[in-house]
Amino acid sequence: MILLLALAALPATVPAANVTDPDAPRALPGDGPVSVSWADPSGFSDLRHSGNRWVAAQGDWVSELARHLQKSATKRLPEGARMEVTITDIQRAGRYEPWRGPDRDHIRILRDPYPPRMQLEFRITGADGQVLAEGQRKLQDLSYLQRGMVMDHDALRYEKRMIDDWLRKELPVPAT
Secondary structure, eight states, X not given: OHHHHHHHHSOSOOOOXXXXXXXXXXXXXXXXXXXXXXXXXXXXXXXXXXXXXXXXXXXXXXXXXXXXHHHHHHHHSOTTOEEEEEEEXXXXXXXXXXXXXTTTTTSEEOOTTSOOEEEEEEEEEOTTSOEEEEEEEEEEOTTTTTSOOOOOOOTTHHHHHHHHHHHHHHSOSOOO
């Protein structure tokens, strides 16, 4: 009964967020030392190779990954440094397998051949404006299912762990 009341209290028409919406932002607000922007998600591998492009486009997962990257990099960036990141491609862990039938074509299946991947460009500048590091990176976690039990219900846990792994390598000394 309580669930029915809670559902009745929701607005009747709540449009689902869609990462390919042309009016959706393509960058996070740049008010800190780390700015993150991204290419048009309609060209991302996750949508092109998902098995169910319509379901893959739903949600705010690109912004959520960008916010995670921004927050994690801010913690590790040296004092006074700045980092600019442009995400050029994302392939989330898992795929939709439409051949499983219409009642299961919206379920993301996690298997070894479907690891999370991300491509990005970045630039790190010191407090004096000098470029400390820059380049392109292709992130992937081929052993994402073998890296121990992840007791986390976050749908983007594998992608976030991959980002954190990259930041530990790129920015090895946490800011003090």
